[in-house]
Amino acid sequence: MADIAAPRRAASLAEVTPSLKKRRAAEARFKAYGIAAISVALFFLVALLSTVFYNGASAFQQTSIRLTVDLKQDVIDPQGRNTADAVMTGNVFRWGGLVDEALLSQLGIDPNDELLAADAQKLISGGARIYLRDYVAENLDQIGTKQEIWFLADGVVDAFMKGSISEETEESRRPIKDRQIAMLRQLEEAGALEKKFNTGLFTFGASSRAETAGVGAAMVGSMYMMLVVLALALPIGVAASIYLEEFAPKNRWTDLIEVNINNLAAVPSIVFGILGLAVFINFFGLPRSAALVGGLVLTLMTLPTIIIATRASLKAVPPSIREAALGVGASKMQAVFHHVLPLAMPGILTGTIIGLAQALGETAPLLMIGMVAFIADIPSGPTDPATALPVQIFMWANMAERAFVERTSAAIIVLLGFLLIMNVTAILLRKRFERRW
């Protein structure tokens, strides 16, 4: 052993040799790079989240006006049948008349002063008459009485109340007139003007009127698509991975399949949209704009992610577990399903949820299959025309009105909220199923 060169030693442990100095400097540099990288990433994250929240927070409140409406029997239902059917059919404009009447009497405006009356009418959302109709249809016993009802204010009023239209601006250059502002002050003093939590944001579909536009329809569309993706991609992906990982012989064909699956994960998503258009819509004749087709396309996109995650977690199960099971006389299938799969479960679930989260945020392929439509009604099934959250964001982002700008950010917040929930679920599931071996 004498021929092994003895390391050159410092006289004392505390002595700082040049090589030690260099090593410490390198370490310090590396740490500094790391901290700098993380700081940059954090800065952008904070900047992104704060702009979104700054712009979007106000959309969770919406200005409403309280009116005392005289639900006149002879206007609503002259025949006195008082059924939901009678209420829902007939001239829609009768409802507008009731709302106007209530508004004008609340403000003390003479209905014959047409110019003033017209200005007053603009304070209330154009959707108010539909709202009143639906309200009466659900409260048939109130016909013939006077009721206090909160109506949505017009989008411009809402923007003014939220301070995005300034009173200082010259009257001719802002969409709200001085007299209208005076009316609002009057309503406010009477306690008939309030900002309330915007439930409509979560229940309405698309609308050209900002105050009645919401992500409700888009949320339901996204939910249907996620269900389709979960129902198809999870079983297909897990079955494919189990076969490839545990049963398939390792040869050139399985290698080829593996390479292709990995490549599939990198295919741009819009290509899947074109594929979906060609196969599901043109060839199989499935309905356009339907959540079912969107779900199928997203399934194709999500499959590689799930397969790769599942295979990785199957690989991570130590072979000794398989040997142990085979050793006591379990069949291969029993070994996989009783022992390997439960151990791989946390990884599979995490991969699935990450795949779902990707699919939830995907826009491009949905545009290709026509899910960019104006969907006002909440779809009642996966074959109904539907839209999705990110597509809704995309459509709203093209609108210039201030009210839509805030809704765009609000929809982003909703989408981020869902992604957060999914990621937390993934973490909880992993914690719950995690086991030592």
Add this chain to the structure above:
Amino acid sequence: MKDGDGALMGDTKVSATNVNVYYGEAHAIKDVSVEIGDKAVTAFIGPSGCGKSTFLRCINRMNDTIDICRVTGSILLEGEDINAKSVDPVQLRARVGMVFQKPNPFPKSIYDNVAYGPKIHGMATNKPDLDAIVESCLRKAALWDEVKDRLDKPGTGLSGGQQQRLCIARAIATSPEVLLMDEPCSALDPIATARVEELIDELRDSFAIVIVTHSMQQAARVSQKTAFFHLGVMVEYDDTDKIFTNPSDKRTQDYITGRFG
């Protein structure tokens, strides 16, 4: 039994003739023929990498699970060829149990570890029967007293030696006829080793046991027959006493006296 007289032992349980094993191109076992007696302990000794584990794994066809592994030659279990097309390896492994070199309990409860084999083979239809099997196997493996209060705790939470005894309990729970043990004591302290050796001695009454060991003393203590492997060849196979006192091959002599390996 330890009278060194092979003829007094039980009948031949496993008989292997001209077994060759290839890992791809590598020839790991070369023309090994051996007769393993029933109700006796047979020890395989030899330097590391000589093919003891490989040969052991031929007996319950565990090598089937390795893609590149190819086995030729005939291995008969009570006269039946285990490599025949009609033989289901799963059926075979229920009759030929195995304890692995490294303890590998399932990451399930202690109870489930032992109960798993009997359950999948339908050996117990109700809970009391299963409970009885679990208790008796854990007792045989000298583990019952240590774990009887925590049967529902994970088997992976036991110490290494306890895990190995749990694996032994799991292996005997399916009542195999042949028990293959690949260095069962390599992770155990001397006390646990002594327990396992006692256990092997007891189990000998009911099973044919094949044990791979690196400890010459252990082979001498527990086995009636010993086979010495070297570089994939079975150099010598004889009564344990003969191998350790008067080996006929020079290489065996060198190995047991510690000159190589």
